Amino acid sequence: MTAHGIHTIDTGFVRPCFDAAYLIVERGRGAFVDCGTNFAVPRMLAALDAAGLAPGDVDWLILTHVHLDHAGGAGELLARLPNARLAVHPRGARHMIDPSRLWAGASAVYGEEVMESTYGRLRPVPAERVVEAPDGHVVDLAGRTLLCLDTPGHARHHLAVHDERSNSCFTGDVFGLSYREFDTANGPFILPTTSPVQFDPAALHASIRRLVALQPAAMHLTHYGRVEHVAKLAGDLHAQIDAMVAIARAAQDQPDRHAVLTGALTDLYAGRAAAHGWTQGRAALVALLGMDIELNAQGLEVWLDQQ
Structure with missing residues (x-):
């Protein structure tokens, strides 16, 4: 756990400290940011328990984007969170309600057997529980402002979340990858991630500049964890x-x-x-x-x- 009620959850995908989700706790209510795959659901629920929350205390699951290492377990997790709604970029909402195209596209690359063993079968999210989060959309967590920002470059359906309370951003993949194995006395090491289909360098530059302009104290990366030295990492x-x-x-x-x-x-x-x-x-x-x-x-x- 870091300060401000932010808990980092290792989803267990690929290797330890590779794929993170986050739990934000405010006045006894919770919001998850990203969720990993189906196989991460027990870890997400264990994180809730460790934070002193019950599944019914979660109000939101916010997805930075619908790539399966971030969102594959959304349907299974929400089935266990009776009061939670899903906030997602408008371009990604339909893929959560009907994940068949997501599954077909990934299966064409990796094959059905690998998909089943790596991600588990995708479970649809009921449409009435999905909230589209366009640029500027505010998720209210017990009075705590979580601002959703349209941040393309890695994917056209990507959003980042600025948490006003902690003055930090949850960046999905738009602020790159920084694995803790590469930390040195010079701090964290970082590199961009292009994604296989929607890399847009001009948009990625603009999204990074937009996040840095908020002057956040830290970034919370999916791959992996909390990093400071934001201006230096942005330059890298x-x-x-x-x-x-x-x-x-x-x-x-x-x-x-x-x-x-x-x-x-x-x-x-x-x-x-x-x-x-x-x-x-x-x-x-x-x-x-x-x-x-x-x-x-x-x-x-x-x-x-x-x-």
């Missing part, structure tokens, strides 16, 4: 977005484009991690970031093909 993200776009343009006409991209991204992150004071080397970096490097390469390829 801006520099890397530009570097990644340059890498993509240079690889555009290469016959082995994907391999070129993954190699160049690995070089970029390994060089920056070393400059950050991380001494464990390239092989250890690939072990921790291999999936992210692969997804970032895919995201850059889709973006190139859309230009």
Whole structure:
């Protein structure tokens, strides 16, 4: 738990300290921000119990976006929270009410068997429990203001949440990835995440600038946890977005484009991690970031093909 009634929950997805959800507690009422997969539901309920709340004390589940590592367990969790409503970006609402397209799209990539074992079957959320949260929408948690901000760049249906009480933001994936294994005496290490289908570098730059303009004391990342040094990390993200776009343009006409991209991204992150004071080397970096490097390469390829 951090100050201001904010609890970080490790959803257990992939590895420890990889995928976070959050519980915000205000005057005996609770709101979750993101929820992980179906397999995270017991951890979410255990976090409630540890905070002294019952399932009926939860008023909200707020989703930053509907990618399955953030939202896959929403239907199963809400089935156990009798009074909670779901707040989600207007572009994502229909996928929570009817997740069949989400499931079909991901299954086409990974296969049904992998989807079942990784995420569990998606459960629809009743339409009457879904609240669309456009830019500027305020979620009221027992008088505590949680402001939803449209923040595209990683996904077009992405929102971030500014918590006025703690002066911090819950950023989903728009403020990048910062795994605690890369922390050094120089603080946290961060990198952007492009996502496979909706990366938009100009929008991502703008979303990061918008969050920094709020002058938050900290960011709460899904991957992973609370980070400070917000202005420095934002500068790191801006520099890397530009570097990644340059890498993509240079690889555009290469016959082995994907391999070129993954190699160049690995070089970029390994060089920056070393400059950050991380001494464990390239092989250890690939072990921790291999999936992210692969997804970032895919995201850059889709973006190139859309230009």
